[in-house]
Amino acid sequence: MTGHPYHSMPPLRRAVRRLSRAYRLPADVRARLVLSVAGLAEDEVRAGRPVTLHTSQEAGAGAESYVLAVTLRCPQAPGPLPAPGILLPSAEPAPNSVTWRFTIPLPPGQPLSSSLPDDIRSRRAPWPDRTPWTETQAVEEELRASFAQTDALGAEHRRLKHELAETNAGVLALYVQLEERDEQLRRAHALILQELEDALRPPPLTVEGLELGVHYEPADPTAPTGGDLYDWFTLPDGTLHITVVDALGHGLGSTRSALNVTHTVRTLALEGHPLESILARTDEILMPLVPDLMATALLARLDPVTGKLRLANGGHPPALLLRTDGQARFLEAKGRGIGFPSPGSERVLHADINPDDLLILYTDGLTESRKDPIDGEKRLIEAARRHASRPLTEIPGSLAADMRSVVLHSDDTLALAIRITGSGAVML
Template sequence: MNGTFYTLPALCAAVRSTAQRYGLPPEVRSRLVLSVADVAEAEFAVGHPVSFAVDVETDSDRGTPIMTATLKAPQALGPLSCVDLPLSAAPAPPTSAVTWHIPLAGENGPRTGGAGGFPQRSLVPRGRAGTVDEELRAALAVTDALRAEHRRLKHELAETNGGVLALYVQLEERDEQLRKAHGSMLQELEDALRPALLEVAGLELAVHYAPADPHAPTGGDLYDWFRLPDGTLHITIVDALGHGVGSTRSALDVTHAVRTLALEGHPLQSILGRAHELLTPLAPGLMATALLARINPTSGVLQLANGSHPPALLLPADGQARYLQVPGRGVGFPLPGSERLLQTRLDPGDLLILYTDGLTESRRNPCEGEERLIEAARRHAGKPLSDIPSAIAAEMHTIVLHPDDTLALAIRVPQEPELRQGL
């Protein structure tokens, strides 16, 4: 069958017969037939004949026989293409030839001798249809094996995905438990750092605090209140720069320094400047705003000193709400201290709101936040005092552009009994 061919069917039949006689597996045989047909088809289309020849060589390195199949197109107008063939091939000189090198098993090879190295006849003759069926069965077997492997891999992948999903759920649950435990621990720490609610005759007190991150409840917003030896109530509101434990430590430093100076008898107006002198050598990066308030429960006299902090809001029982502005700069600021001391009087029914900027700066315009705070305080002023700070914070935070720690503290002078009876 080493000869020239003029039609594609004749060539394919010769290649298939030769491959079968050399004992090529059906899959390799079908790939060789398809590859030869792909190369020769263009030549047959323009009426050019091709030749096909087979030889057997021995691999010098491995000592195994190799079948060499060569297709030549003497009249080809250019090099034959051997790209993307079902069975890899290589160009052979001249450029109008393509060669396939196919390793043969040890027992494979031509079963009967013949001229030109071609086998004359298979020991088990097959018709063309039987040979094609054999190749088709081999292809189907490969397809079935691939499908079975695909099903197995899908099953393994589904089991793996199920395991990964279960592990992910477990990790999420574990992470949530850790977050809650961490938050609970920090909340206990935060509660331990904040003073207990005071009971002061002639005054009602209530406070609300909410961290920027509920899973990390520590922050730089802190308050302190205590009674001075003369019975006056002292309140400190601090907002230290930053968030988290570092800012909590800064706020504690300020509140402790203020408490020490107040109990030593320093004038209220001088305390912030003195606290700056004490703290900045120990903590050079500390910056905090602070509002100091003193209230005489008997006379109702209120004194305020301010260091860069939002002003206190006063809602008189009879009168217009107003902010109690006191100029000054906070601890760690240039020229720290309160520039003056504000003094006014709280009458029965008056409501005083002390807070940090997280309550009013949830929107970009602080002035808008202060206006909203007045409206919210008016709406909730008639509630029990213990509910007022939380109710105001909830209303103010219906619109939040950037979360921040929030502290709101409310002080009210109760109505006198005879006045309450006349209402």
């Protein structure tokens, strides 16, 4: 890890989490370190300037611990790094780097024999904690720690307000201070929730001959995780696979259900199961483990070379295909969702996608915000025609803005757009 250049944020966040867990930093300290590194590095990475992460071990004050130094370097930064991006106080800020120091206890029975860093390295493994973990688990640990701090601060807030109600002096000044503390806490809370949402997304995907765009909007902006989830990956034959899931409910419970579905579908797809059997098989696997799970799902397979599209549907809203001449149709394939009676897709729908055609996959939150799905489908066609000429990455968000201009029924909303660019595509 030390000295490795990072050109995008997700690998950098994962590296900081891996380092923090390896050295057993508390979850709240880990969360602040991840957010501090991300806050300082984001502008650099966005500007195309790589950053590096360095670690070193130093002798501590006593024989039972040592010091871990973590340094973020932005060698091409045009000026001093932004101080507001540091949520975790830094021991050594510099114009183009920041260093944090943490006291790490040595394992029991392993005293420090000398103060030389090399001796520290030679007497202990560089990654002492090898417990299996996933980034989602790590973010959930950080979220729980944040909630615990929130509850503690909330209790302290209530106690102070009760005492202030019994005194006349200094009430207004202290109340203002408490409100400022609440605002800081809300901002930190929102950042951690955003980290959780980003961790649940599949990594960006580049497929030659295809453009991909996605937009997600939670029903509750203060809890940006929900039951609408997607997954995309390429199969060994180069075909693009996309899974869109809408699990019943909201919040972390529905997120867990949607993750169960996407992970099971991915496993079955990579094992080579036929597309028409994957949804029914997913139900067979998950129902004994999660009997209360209910979710609709749409599976799409697109060959970027031939433009051949196959769809399997488990009770999910149909995909929309908009041709370059403006003709539009919904690709209907009947089926029932996971957790429903007789789950699975009744058949696989086949279609041909031509270069510059627009394919829209979505969840019902996009078309049912006015409680009328039929009217919603009509408006979706109109919005797709209106925005088809935009850059593809802007289309999902533009569709959501149009469709949710009036919200009578609030629900999580997910929209994906796919287009064959024509470069390298051969239509058969």
